[in-house]
Amino acid sequence: MDIALLSVSLTVHSTRRIAEEAQHAGHYVELIDHTKCSVKLGEGPPKIFLGEEDVTHEFDAIIPRIGAKVTRHGAAIVKQFEMNNVFSTARSLGITRARNKVRTMQIMSRKGVPVPPTLFSINPDNIEAQIELLGGPPVIIKLQEGTHGYGVILAESKKSAKSIIDTFYKMDTNIFLQQFISEANGEDIRLIVVGNRVVASMKRKSKLDDFRSNVHQGAETEAITPTEKEKNMAVSATKYLGLGVAGVDLIRSKKGPLLIEVNASPGLRGIEAATNVNVAKEIINYVERNARRKKR
Numbered sequence: 078m079d080i081a082l083l084s085v086s087l088t089v090h091s092t093r094r095i096a097e098e099a100q101h102a103g104h105y106v107e108l109i110d111h112t113k114c115s116v117k118l119g120e121g122p123p124k125i126f127l128g129e130e131d132v133t134h135e136f137d138a139i140i141p142r143i144g145a146k147v148t149r150h151g152a153a154i155v156k157q158f159e160m161n162n163v164f165s166t167a168r169s170l171g172i173t174r175a176r177n178k179v180r181t182m183q184i185m186s187r188k189g190v191p192v193p194p195t196l197f198s199i200n201p202d203n204i205e206a207q208i209e210l211l212g213g214p215p216v217i218i219k220l221q222e223g224t225h226g227y228g229v230i231l232a233e234s235k236k237s238a239k240s241i242i243d244t245f246y247k248m249d250t251n252i253f254l255q256q257f258i259s260e261a262n263g264e265d266i267r268l269i270v271v272g273n274r275v276v277a278s279m280k281r282k283s284k285l286d287d288f289r290s291n292v293h294q295g296a297e298t299e300a301i302t303p304t305e306k307e308k309n310m311a312v313s314a315t316k317y318l319g320l321g322v323a324g325v326d327l328i329r330s331k332k333g334p335l336l337i338e339v340n341a342s343p344g345l346r347g348i349e350a351a352t353n354v355n356v357a358k359e360i361i362n363y364v365e366r367n368a369r370r371k372k373r
Contacts, residue, residue, distance in 0.1 A: 078368055079135060081109045081158075083151065084142035091345040092142050094357040102361050107136075111143065111151045125157050138164040138368035140322075140360065141172060142342045145222060148176045164368040166360065167341050171319030175341040179221050179253050181318065188317050190310055191335050193328070197221075197253035201246040204239050211256045214238050221251040231257065258335065261328040265337065268303055268311040268325045269348055269356050271363050275308045277354035279347070298351040307334045314339050321367070322360055324348075 080099050084092040087108050099106040115126045124133045139158050143151035156169035174180050182195050194211050208216055214235050220228030232238030245252045263283035268275045281296040303311075311325035314336055324343025327334045345356050 078104045078137040078365070080104050080106045080364065080368075081132070081136040081139045082106060082142065083109050083111045083139055083154065085110050085112060085144060089142070091342075091357075094345050094349070095140060095142075095360055098355070098357040098361045099364075102358075102365070104361070109139075111141075111154045112147050114154045116154065116157045123157060123160065125154065125161070133161060136163055138166075138364045140166050140364065143172055144342075145176065148173060148222075164364070166321040166364060167323075168319040168321075172341045174318045175320065175323070175339045177221055178219060178338060179251075181339055182253070184317055185314060185336055188313070190314055190317070191333060193217075193258055193330075193335050193337065194256040195253060196255075199246065201243055204242050204246075205235065207242070207254060208235055208238050211254055215257040217255040217257050218242060218245070219253055219255065221253060255337075258328055258330045260331055265326050265328045266301060266303060266307065266334075267343070267348060268307065268327070269343055269354075269359075270311050270315040270320075270323050270325060271356070271359045272321060272366075273312055273316070275303065275311055276359045277348050277352045277356050278303045278307075279351040281347075298347050300352040304334070310334060310336060321363060 082092055082096055087093050087096060096106050109127055109132065113128060117124045117126065124131055126132065139155065141151065141155050152169040152172045155165055155167070155172060159165055159169060174184065179197050182192050185192050196207055196210055198207055208214060215231055215233045216238050218230040218232055218238065218241055230241055232241055242252070264280055266278060266280050269277045278301050279298045280301045281298050283296050307327055310327065314325050315323040318339055320341055324340035325336065326338040327336055349356050
């Protein structure tokens with residue numbers, strides 16, 4: 078097959094790994110920098126251009142790896158490939174849903190997937206009441222579209238929480254609040270879903286001086302065997318957002334597992350190193366099964 082990797086560079090580890098596995102499987106793979114793509118509408122069928130090159134009908138499948146800063150444009154390019162009947166490992170709608178954490182929480186809550194007590198508002202006049210609705214401090218303050226653990230703040234007192242929230246409101250920055258789950262003890266679990274199954278799982282534990290358990294923040298990792306409930310939650314969340322490949326983050330609480338985030342372009346370095354699972358190959362196998370079926 079001819080496969081397009083929608084990413085800004087092959088120097089990105091996860092993009093390079095997927096490209097390697099596609100080539101090992103005998104496919105032609107090409108990096109398509111979606112930030113340099115244009116869509117032309119009107120005067121005939123819609124066309125997708127990479128610079129001046131027409132790539133509208135060049136590929137059997139695309140694998141989007143869309144960065145946070147260009148989500149809307151990247152999703153629009155993915156949408157145009159979809160409309161041209163090209164298989165994608167992530168639907169454009171799924172990419173935009175997963176990027177916005179509040180939207181993800183809303184969908185999960187509606188579908189009955191357990192999430193931490195969460196609150197979002199833009200009202201600067203009742204911040205204390207907002208904090209109390211979550212049971213009081215400490216609370217987690219998150220940017221709605223933050224990545225890699227950036228924009229996640231632990232406010233340990235009502236005074237500090239009020240100061241931080243008030244600052245974000247005055248800066249017109251979209252945030253939301255979540256109850257701090259103390260029993261998680263700075264740990265979460267990342268499950269990689271490909272298709273309708275979990276292919277790899279790891280636990281991440283934060284450094285001693287940090288409550289965030291992201292690999293990009295230096296968290297320690299180890300392979301785990303998730304429970305059936307955790308696997309079902311991860312697969313369901315991926316399906317509800319409209320993704321074929323996703324990284325699903327859960328925390329373990331007294332009430333059971335809680336979903337905290339879904340990543341439409343999960344990093345592979347940490348999970349492959351921790352589990353010795355060839356996740357990139359699993360993604361290519363998924364493309365082979367589904368793109369060929371769609372082409373027929």
